[in-house]
Amino acid sequence: MKALTIAAGLSTLASVAMAETPVLTIYTYDSFVAEWGPGPAVEAAFEETCDCDLQFVSVGDGAEILARLRLEGARSPADIALGLDTNLTAAASETGLFAPAQIDTPALDLPIAWNDDTFIPFDWGWFAFVYDKENVPEPPSSFEDLIASDHSLLIQDPRSSTPGLGLLLWMKSVYGDEAADAWARLNPQIVTVTKGWTEAYGMFLEGEADMVLSYTTSPAYHLIAEDDDSKSAAAFDEGNYLQIEVAAKLASSDQPDLADDFLEFMLSDAFQALIPETNWMYPAVTPEGGLPEGFETLAKPDTSLLYLGDEAREMRDEALAEWLAASAR
Amino acid sequence: MARSLGPLSRADVTGAAALALVLALVLGTLVAVTLRAEAAAGLGPADWAAIRFTLVQATLSAALSVALAVPVARALARRRFPGRSVLITLLGAPFILPVIVAVLGLIAVFGRAGIFSTALGWLGLEPISIYGFHGVVIAHVFFNLPLATRLILQGWLAMPAERFRLAASLGFAPADIARTLERPMLRQVLPGAFLVIFLLCLTSFAVALTLGGGPGATTIELAIYQAFRFDFDLGKAALLALVQVGVAGAAAIIALRVSLPEGSGAGLDRAVTRWDAATPLLRIQDAALIGLAALFLILPLAMIARDGLPTLLHLPASVGWAALRSLAVALASAALTLALALPIAALAQHRRSKLAEGIGTLTIAASPLVIGTGLFILLFPFVDPSRLALPVTALVNAVMALPFALRALMPALSQVEADFGQLADGLGMTGWARLRHLWLPRLRRPLGFATGLAAALSMGDLGVVAMFAAPDEGTLPLTLYRLMAAYRMDLAAGAALVLLALSLALFWIFDRGGRLDADA
Numbered sequence: 001m002k003a004l005t006i007a008a009g010l011s012t013l014a015s016v017a018m019a020e021t022p023v024l025t026i027y028t029y030d031s032f033v034a035e036w037g038p039g040p041a042v043e044a045a046f047e048e049t050c051d052c053d054l055q056f057v058s059v060g061d062g063a064e065i066l067a068r069l070r071l072e073g074a075r076s077p078a079d080i081a082l083g084l085d086t087n088l089t090a091a092a093s094e095t096g097l098f099a100p101a102q103i104d105t106p107a108l109d110l111p112i113a114w115n116d117d118t119f120i121p122f123d124w125g126w127f128a129f130v131y132d133k134e135n136v137p138e139p140p141s142s143f144e145d146l147i148a149s150d151h152s153l154l155i156q157d158p159r160s161s162t163p164g165l166g167l168l169l170w171m172k173s174v175y176g177d178e179a180a181d182a183w184a185r186l187n188p189q190i191v192t193v194t195k196g197w198t199e200a201y202g203m204f205l206e207g208e209a210d211m212v213l214s215y216t217t218s219p220a221y222h223l224i225a226e227d228d229d230s231k232s233a234a235a236f237d238e239g240n241y242l243q244i245e246v247a248a249k250l251a252s253s254d255q256p257d258l259a260d261d262f263l264e265f266m267l268s269d270a271f272q273a274l275i276p277e278t279n280w281m282y283p284a285v286t287p288e289g290g291l292p293e294g295f296e297t298l299a300k301p302d303t304s305l306l307y308l309g310d311e312a313r314e315m316r317d318e319a320l321a322e323w324l325a326a327s328a329r
Numbered sequence: 330m331a332r333s334l335g336p337l338s339r340a341d342v343t344g345a346a347a348l349a350l351v352l353a354l355v356l357g358t359l360v361a362v363t364l365r366a367e368a369a370a371g372l373g374p375a376d377w378a379a380i381r382f383t384l385v386q387a388t389l390s391a392a393l394s395v396a397l398a399v400p401v402a403r404a405l406a407r408r409r410f411p412g413r414s415v416l417i418t419l420l421g422a423p424f425i426l427p428v429i430v431a432v433l434g435l436i437a438v439f440g441r442a443g444i445f446s447t448a449l450g451w452l453g454l455e456p457i458s459i460y461g462f463h464g465v466v467i468a469h470v471f472f473n474l475p476l477a478t479r480l481i482l483q484g485w486l487a488m489p490a491e492r493f494r495l496a497a498s499l500g501f502a503p504a505d506i507a508r509t510l511e512r513p514m515l516r517q518v519l520p521g522a523f524l525v526i527f528l529l530c531l532t533s534f535a536v537a538l539t540l541g542g543g544p545g546a547t548t549i550e551l552a553i554y555q556a557f558r559f560d561f562d563l564g565k566a567a568l569l570a571l572v573q574v575g576v577a578g579a580a581a582i583i584a585l586r587v588s589l590p591e592g593s594g595a596g597l598d599r600a601v602t603r604w605d606a607a608t609p610l611l612r613i614q615d616a617a618l619i620g621l622a623a624l625f626l627i628l629p630l631a632m633i634a635r636d637g638l639p640t641l642l643h644l645p646a647s648v649g650w651a652a653l654r655s656l657a658v659a660l661a662s663a664a665l666t667l668a669l670a671l672p673i674a675a676l677a678q679h680r681r682s683k684l685a686e687g688i689g690t691l692t693i694a695a696s697p698l699v700i701g702t703g704l705f706i707l708l709f710p711f712v713d714p715s716r717l718a719l720p721v722t723a724l725v726n727a728v729m730a731l732p733f734a735l736r737a738l739m740p741a742l743s744q745v746e747a748d749f750g751q752l753a754d755g756l757g758m759t760g761w762a763r764l765r766h767l768w769l770p771r772l773r774r775p776l777g778f779a780t781g782l783a784a785a786l787s788m789g790d791l792g793v794v795a796m797f798a799a800p801d802e803g804t805l806p807l808t809l810y811r812l813m814a815a816y817r818m819d820l821a822a823g824a825a826l827v828l829l830a831l832s833l834a835l836f837w838i839f840d841r842g843g844r845l846d847a848d849a
Contacts, residue, residue, distance in 0.1 A: 036815035159555040195535040198813045207442030221816045328545040
């Protein structure tokens with residue numbers, strides 16, 4: 001009890017001391033700010049330079065960040081939303097809640113050209129089917145290969161999961177009008193469709209299926225953190241679908257300059273060097289020291305697929321209807 | 330029995346206030362969400378399919394859970410064996426686990442690489458597949474069979490020993506006992522147990538989706554989630570939530586109408602001796618039933634323990650803090666549950682109001698997503714919602730646990746009132762005096778059970794806290810999810826074991842406290 005009282009006293013002192021320092025509030029997704037994510041180190045590094053108090057607020061995932069901001073409207077305390085992705089930017093910019101960043105964007109190391117000055121990328125990755133090399137000695141190199149094989153798959157529901165939506169658009173970009181037919185042929189191999197990435201990946205590690213929908217960078221975790229090189233990801237000849245994660249400044253921010261400072265910091269080495277081994281994604285700007293050892297072993301698709309902006313949203317609804325029709329048993 | 334209802338008492342007013350709070354949380358949040366909607370909404374064919382699927386799976390899951398629970402509860406009621414009380418405590422376990430932990434435990438047993446399929450493989454047989462409609466039902470039975478067993482067992486334990494004594498002296502065979510004693514009791518207990526489990530399955534989302542094997546297994550709750558997060562269609566989310574509450578309301582009306590009031594004489598609380606069940610055949614039958622149920626329930630839990638043990642000592646300090654926060658929330662939530670349940674039960678009993686009981690039962694059908702969003706809309710103009718994360722979580726968990734508390738309390742309370750009500754009235758024992766000297770002593774067992782359940786349920790709940798929590802304020806279930814999302818499945822398994830152990834300990838302490846003198 002005494003310790004609690006002291007802690008309460010200390011935090012009162014601390015908040016008095018901070019009353020004068022400006023506060024930068026960033027909405028981001030839950031795993032970003034977790035102890036094991038980039039959040040804590042990012043906060044410490046930025047506060048060293050900014051003479052401010054950076055406060056993260058965790059809001060589920062990217063889609064929930066946007067929903068929360070729409071609920072709050074112009075009165076939102078948020079200065080920055082960090083963790084939307086390319087599937088959300090069209091809906092996000094339509095809300096009129098975001099403002100262009102006033103920063104000098106360095107050259108980005110993305111597989112595609114980027115020219116949006118409101119939504120600034122901070123990391124990216126390719127969706128891919130991850131497998132255990134022992135169970136899948138000859139991995140498929142295309143969707144047709146995969147359908148011809150009898151590998152069992154775990155995927156996520158596009159209605160509740162970002163990778164799930166990624167696969168939906170990936171299939172759509174490869175098969176176009178034939179997507180429904182391709183789903184019908186792929187479905188027998190799908191063991192189940194989970195609510196989120198966590199469930200599917202956990203089940204994959206329990207041995208429930210040969211392959212799981214995840215990222216090409218997932219094997220890097222096992223290699224670097226667990227010294228386990230048994231996992232690998234399949235690069236497809238048609239190309240793999242991209243996820244680009246972005247951050248943007250809120251138009252209603254009461255700290256617009258500080259927000260710009262953060263966005264600039266976000267593309268600097270101090271932030272970018274944290275990404276590979278905390279978020280397990282590719283940094284948007286490769287840091288000076290290069291990528292951590294082990295990343296060079298990862299599968300690298302030759303082609304990157306991605307719908308941007310309005311096209312992503314139109315394709316999304318069409319592809320979802322096709323998937324539901326082909327998959328509802 | 331025909332006592333006049335009399336004028337409004339202080340207890341009635343307290344009960345009405347508790348009901349009003351519950352209604353505000355369930356319907357008020359729904360209204361708040363509806364008012365924020367940008368366009369009027371309607372239901373499409375996909376929504377109707379979701380409603381159909383939800384109804385079918387919830388009905389079947391509840392029916393099967395209850396049907397299987399009857400023989401198990403009977404076996405537990407008439408047998409005494411070492412480890413019985415531990416087994417009864419473990420019965421609470423699956424139900425209080427976070428979904429993902431329970432699903433992984435189930436898969437470790439029944440999955441394609443699980444021990445069941447592996448054993449079949451040794452025999453040269455094909456592995457079983459748990460995915461599909463049957464998987465949804467199996468998982469729901471795993472979650473709810475224990476709860477059903479406990480609720481029904483409660484009914485058996487409430488039967489006075491004198492009746493069995495009389496039955497034995499009249500030379501009743503087991504069939505006679507079933508007809509004259511057990512069936513009337515079941516008629517009273519089963520509809521309520523069915524209802525609670527039906528409502529639990531109604532709001533299932535991740536279990537149904539994960540084990541259902543595809544979008545065919547879309548429940549109403551998933552449709553709500555889709556409307557909110559995929560389309561940001563608040564109107565539709567609210568409409569679907571209303572449908573969900575409506576279905577729950579209809580089910581509650583049917584179940585409460587079917588259920589019979591109890592009314593046959595008081596006993597003296599002697600230990601029950603079951604002369605009728607002493608035949609070898611019945612002994613074997615009961616042993617087999619208890620053994621099978623225990624295996625079905627305990628194997629997945631054992632797998633969780635096996636996976637968690639190796640990392641138990643390597644868990645980061647944050648897991649310990651999260652566990653402390655969860656404990657605090659659980660205790661607050663349990664206290665709140667009682668503070669709501671007792672006045673509502675008193676009101677329902679005093680005014681003979683099925684409506685009060687029905688409203689108190691509905692909360693379980695409320696969508697956590699809609700409650701959370703609604704509360705957010707209501708609170709945001711006044712306070713920073715993340716400051717209230719833990720209190721809000723405790724309150725919402727308490728309201729969610731209310732139906733279970735009422736389920737356990739109501740039959741016992743009407744029994745107490747039927748047996749001693751007239752005496753208490755004659756003595757002029759009302760208000761606090763009646764609560765202290767009649768209700769609390771006579772309701773120890775269901776009160777302990779309800780408190781333990783509420784605490785344990787709150788411990789494992791992820792629901793609302795995820796929408797409100799500040800980064801460094803996670804509860805144990807949230808921390809567990811964060812560990813998994815950061816690929817740290819081994820640490821997550823350790824955290825899951827901590828969660829399982831703490832929930833069980835909470836449940837055991839309260840439940841045990843309620844049974845201290847009765848079970849000796």
